[in-house]
Amino acid sequence: MSKKKVIGLSNPTLLKPIDKSHGLIQVIIETPKGSRNKFAFDEKQKIFAVKRVLPAGMTFPYDFGFLPRTLAPDGDPIDVLLLMDEPAFPGVAVRARLIGVIEGEQVEGKKRTRNDRLLAVAEVNHEYAYLKKLGDLPKQFLHELEEFFVNYHRLEGKQYKLLGCKGAGVAMRAIKDARRAA
DSSP, X not given: OOOOOOOSOOOGGGSOOEETTTTEEEEEEEEOTTOSEEEXXXXXXXXXXEEEEOOTTOXXXXXXXXXXXXXXXXXXXXXXXXXXXXXXXXXXXXXXXXXXXXXXXXXXXXXXXEOOEEEEEESSOSXXXXXXXXXXXXXXXXXXXXXXXXXXXXXXXXXXXXXXXXXXXXXXXXXXXXXXXX
């Protein structure tokens, strides 16, 4: 009997995105909190690879990942900014409570592409355990998250236009749309 040689990791984009029985989503971490390196899952090689490096002094404020089995309008799985006590590692799955979405669009010349970021809180954590809904976040905290994405895109030569922050209901509709598109 011949065995097929598997190279790379299994494909995390195929994992289950939602645990309906517990009302949680499953986030796959790409870039850990505090990293200047932006990692992304390379579908062809089945590994996480460095996609770009942020300039000196700029780091990801929280863990950044994606929701499996989704396809956002930008052509990638839907993005998730995950609040948790300590940074995770690329490729780690984290169950999380969805609290909202930062709605925005990327502008490149005349082309406009929706590029929303879901906001979630890790199921197992201490520091953010009190966060149950978007309104529990201090306004300054949310403003700083929005500004991170505006600056992140500007450094790539792109414009990111904020459209607003919405609660978990709107975020869940975005997930449903992204799951249908996948």
